[in-house]
Amino acid sequence: MHPLAERIQNQDMRALARAITLIENDDDDKLELMSDIFSIQKQAHYIGITGSPGAGKSSLINRLLTYIRRLDLTVAVIAVDPTSPFSGGSLLGDRTRMNQHFMDPGIFIRSMATRGSLGGLARSTKDAIRVCDAYGYDVVLVETVGVGQSELDIMKAVDTTGLVLTPNSGDVLQIFKAGIMEIADLFIINKADLPGVGKLKATLEEYMMIVQPKGWQPPIIPTISTENQGMQELWEKMSDHQTYLYETNQGRARREQQLKLEVYDLIREEIWREVRTEIEQDQRKQEAFHNPDADPYQLARSWFQNWMRKGE
Ligand SMILES: Nc1nc2c(ncn2[C@@H]2O[C@H](COP(=O)(O)OP(=O)(O)OP(=O)(O)O)[C@@H](O)[C@H]2O)c(=O)[nH]1
Ligand SMILES: [Mg+2]
Structure with a gap:
């Protein structure tokens, strides 16, 4: 077994960080490491949080972290490419927002910027998620700004995708055009303290009537991250979706499709x-x-x- 894989299995956090760096750098022994990592894979729930810049993804994740930790579950957070021009320098903001969690050994927070890698951003992110899984985290959260194809690909690699929208921002049309609506398993209306929640909800419901998804019906969940509201419902719906994936034929079919693509x-x-x-x-x-x-x-x-x- 790759020495890093063994150390990760023994919950060595420095090895975890090293492995992700190795993935980012497309190191020669990456595939060997990943194969070993895969063999010790646990059963973490992979959750993607995507949405327009400034929609409140980091604030939401920060609150969700607190909620999940109270259930005694451990969490890894991967913030993808926070230095991209789309989200200009938000890593600093994320650090401040998630600062309270840095001392908690049940939480791991890491950002990734891997545009140059051979397999692309989505590939590296999936590998990083798996490494966190092998380490033993119960939940792996991935934050991406929902623009570009690679972000879309990342969302195809997780189990559950939450799309963060805000009332009155007018980003629904853009998100619709980018093909992000189709991959959303949950619609999160964050900043629900602002006016326009009802209208956005109606738009989403209308959209769902048109596409008529088979099986899973994406729930619409209002949240106010700044006031810590909606986290319980959000987490319950995320857990429901995981159950759906493992207990239904549609869920299984989707995982088979993911395996093939991978x-x-x-x-x-x-x-x-x-x-x-x-x-x-x-x-x-x-x-x-x-x-x-x-x-x-x-x-x-x-x-x-x-x-x-x-x-x-
Ligand atoms: N009114 C209101 N403001 C919020 C809410 N949630 C977040 N914000 C504010 O929205 C701004 C952006 O929040 P972030 O959490 O950094 O958003 P983000 O989606 O992670 O942003 P990027 O990573 O840059 O794309 C901050 O000023 C937050 O305080 C909310 O529920 N209501
Ligand atoms: Mg952010």
Whole structure:
């Protein structure tokens, strides 16, 4: 077993942090580590919290953490790419908001910024979630700003996705266009102290009438993070969704689909890693890039076939 995996199994928090760094850096022994991590995987509930910048995701998570801890469950929080231009410097804000939790050994908080990695942001995040799971956390919460494809992909890798909306912000249409509505398992109307809650609720209900989801009906939960309101209902609905996933055929089908996508992704990453390494180490191939008239289709095809033949 990979030494880091063994230490993580023994709840060594420094090993946990090291492993996530190794994942971020796309280290050579990442796959070996992850395979070992997978073999010690526990049964954490993976929860994604997404929504527009400033919707109150971090404030909400902060309150939820307190609530979950009172139930004697342990929690890891992964804040994805908080330095992106979309959420400008909110890590500092998150630190202040979640500060009270830093001394609690039942809570682990970590941010990730891994745009450059081979498998992409979603891949690295999923690996980081698994490492937290192997460590033994009961719940793994992931915060992302719901823009871009990679954020969408992250949400496909968790069990339960909560979409945070705010009344009167007019972000529903944008979120709708970005395809985020479809992946939401829970609609959270945060800042429910502001006017417009009823209207937003009606819009969401209308939306659900049109799409008519089979099986799970996403509940609409109003919350006021600043006043610590709605956390009990939110947590209950999250738990209900986890039960749904494990006890129904639709839930099982969804997990099977996730497994398939993940295997495809990993194969793609593996092939790309190998082919790219070979091309980068081949002087003659590198020279071919200097020719401005080179046919990219022809190069890609012949080099790929080249690489395939080598494996025979
Ligand atoms: N009125 C009101 N304000 C809130 C509520 N929840 C959060 N806020 C405020 O909204 C602002 C943004 O909160 P954050 O928790 O940083 O939002 P976020 O979604 O994590 O933001 P990013 O990570 O930057 O995308 C802060 O000023 C919060 O105090 C709420 O329920 N009601
Ligand atoms: Mg935040």
